Amino acid sequence: MRKSKSMIVCFMTAAVITLLFMYVYPIIRTIIMSFFNVESVTASTSTWSLAGLKNYIDLYATSIFRTSMINILKIWLIGGIITMFFALLFAVILTSGVRFKNFFRAAIYLPNVISAVAMAAMWRYYVFNARFGFLNSFLELFGLDAVNWLDTGHIFGSMLVAYCFGSVGYFMLIFLSGIERIPSDIYEAAMIDGTNSFQKFRYITLPLLRGVFKTNLTFWSVSTLTFFVWTRMFSPTETENTTVVPVVYLYNVVFGSKGVTQVDAGRGAAIGVTLAVCMILIYAIMNRLIKDDDLEF
Amino acid sequence: MSKRTHERINWKKEARLLPGYILLVAWVAFTAFILLWIIAASLSETNDIMRGEVWQNVFSGDFHFENYVSAWMSNNVSVYFANSLLYSIVGCVGTILISAPAAYVMSRFRFFLNKTIHLSFIVAMSVPAVMVILPLFSLASGLNLTNNRILYIILVICLRVPFSVIYLMNFFQNLSRAYEEAAAIDGCTPMKTFWKIMLPLVQPALITVTVFNFLSIWNEYFIAMIFVSGDAKTAVGVGLMNIVNSMTYSGDYGGLFAAVIIVFLPTFILYLFLSDKIINGVTAGGVKG
């Protein structure tokens, strides 16, 4: 086939420009910014002064940032376990020969196509409502006392459950296609050997899903690290340390918010870099722990 | 022995399926119940909602459509809605126009930096938005382009290009080179071949990718909040957040739920028609939409 240089240039230019404009330049500048004293995000570079590691040191010493990191770690770990558990469970159920598989699959995935703000509003203002909410009506049905699902003791858990509920569908689909890709002759061979279904799951399905797990964990990490809307919806009036996450803190620090009088874009950049480094670390650790196999996408 | 095992497996299969059904039905019923309740609440007066008498209210046929009218008109949902449509449609078209040609040449030709660019797109898909937002905002405000529709559209296009390129590359790779060879024999230039022959061949993939892009742009929140915050230009996500926040001051729960439903409907309808395509897209691509 003829290779046309002009065509390649012509077809690639726009895409490469988006890459440079949206990713390469901003990432480099954010990294640089994190080592400078930059008060306002719009301040010109001439007003920047070198800060070395000061932004990072100050940041890590700030109690609300540490709280936000602990919260995001909890969301990542606990939420991850809950989400992956249900996603895998549903994927296994749906491949076990139930009827209306396509319907169930579509219904469970549904929350993923809805705006997160709308989803969070449904949970925050209906399901968890102390007065007329779903959960308390349900408790009342059994004669139990109403619970304030949004008080300091419950709000984080409530938010996490709501967030996981919406996420399960997506990860379920990935597991589902992973399981469906396992060649059926492996199961047939196992049948002949007389394994029961739990053994089949434990010794065939699970090991062959390693690569799928890795894919899912990567996506889970990407989506949880940028957790933002849910916190804004669950703590709308003030940033609370029960629900604060790094991106919310970053937004407050860079753009100002209730009661934050000093904006500090350099510190904001340091938060961004910290999150990106976490992402890379997670990815590297996962690559070491979970070896690829041919079922990886 | 074999007979007993057979019976036991059968029993086990039933026992295994029943809890599965229960779980599935419970999960889906819960989702459906919430949605129905929100719809019912969107047709009720705030006082009925507060008293927990939404169902009674709806079953008595007392529909308060004025919630929708007030959400649509005075709460600006009509404006947010039109904005989001504009952003989504122009964004989707722009993304395809940029990604499809790039995906094609990247999957077809070896050239300088091809591998690097490919890898960059993959990495770009997992770059958190907070890593890029500060310099872009500073750039935009330097050029006085904050709260500007065109800039926001450019940003969402840039946001969707990496995913679209990677997704489409898989499809171009699977096309036989015979098409191009035949076209070349007929004297068709490579560029013309792409637009006339190759692009139509991946139409199913284009539709899938566009649906994903549409959903993603429609539901985009973070960048819209920073770059198009004004009431007149903002998108549904940010707009809905504004409504929710103001609702807590005005106490208009009926209007709040009506706004939630209006924002929810377009993607829901799209999903009703295209759920197979969307689901196949997720599973085949294995990439976050």
Place this chain on the structure above:
Amino acid sequence: MKRKKMISLLMAAAMTVSLAACGGDGGTTASTAPSDSGSTETEQSAAPSTGVTLTYWSMWNSNEAQAQVIQEAVDAFTAETGIGVNIEWRGRDITTQITAALESETQIDLFDDDFQRVAEQYNDHLLDLTDLASSTGYEDKVQPLFMQIARDYSEGALYTIPYQIYTSGIVYSQDAFDAAGVDASTIDSWDGLIAACEALKEAGYTPFALDGGGSPRYMYSYILARLIGQDAVKELSLNGGWSQNEGARQAAEYIIQLRDNDYVLDPIGTYPEGEYTLGYDETAMIVLPDYVISEVIAGTGTEITWGFIPFPNLGGPEDETYANVGAQGFGIPAYTEHSEEAFQLIEWLTTGEWDQKLAEVSLHAPCDVSNTATGLVAQIQESISALTGYYDYQCGTNENPDIRLNTEVQTLFEGGYATADEFLAACDARY
């Protein structure tokens, strides 16, 4: 095939809607060219158009009562002066949007937000209004305390013009007090407060409403400031040392007393439903700024009679003539070319007829000292006139932006700490 048709139909419909919206939009936003911006307002105006159109970013939402009055006032302003005004209703999210907008010099001629924020946070981008205010004699017309506070917030310069002024204290339901036989004037000390609580509880009320939007901390901070003075509270907030502070311990013990005797709402309601319990006649009082009344009325449609008293003196350095007061405030960006017209509009809204109307719909005291009020608003106005000093919002516990202790105080109210010391230790653990 059918499905495809459906999609293209949908797409086409979508296209039309969005195009129509764009077309309609150009007229109303009118942020660029002055030629097309006179638009609808000027057509019906009596005064000839000046060709100037102000852009006003408002913290109100267009469906709020205040917004409706402001819209009326602005229409009248345009008719009177020929100055067009284009209002963008931003809602309370203006707080997170305005900094970015000012930094990028978005075309805004005036905006409003909490006046302390306007004076402290945005002042780099704002015009000092001292000259404008003195040249029109504006200052002689309005509540002097609030102008003074506006200056205090920005070291003598005047970056904001306060309006929708509020004070705070105990907002109560007169109906509940009557039912329980409580005379509000007996709440002049802690013991008086406890006696009132007991009577209310016996009458079937939960004495204090609370909500998760910050009202527990508001109440705790008020008690704390009354015990040790706001400056000491600020010191605590900044540097910690809660466990060593007798006042902080005393305040926590007071809260435990309220909690153990079921004098506070349990469980604490979420925001705003917690405060709606006042409207449902389930609770009797709340410690918050007076604006809570209009929120409760809007949310519940209640018709109870309201009352207001200052928070009692608890024997500390600051007595009941100190209160957290606040206001919304207008600001004018330094880069606008229409600052005089913008100030004219501010004066239009904050004095005379429209100030009176705004005060009436929002149940706030009027800014204009020559405007008079009746009933509840008169009680509030009177209490403002009696003030000798003021507290910041949250009475000093907002001093450290990174450590607000919202969670800790709310947990204290919820019964999460058995003793005051546990609570204080939890506070100190944050430093």
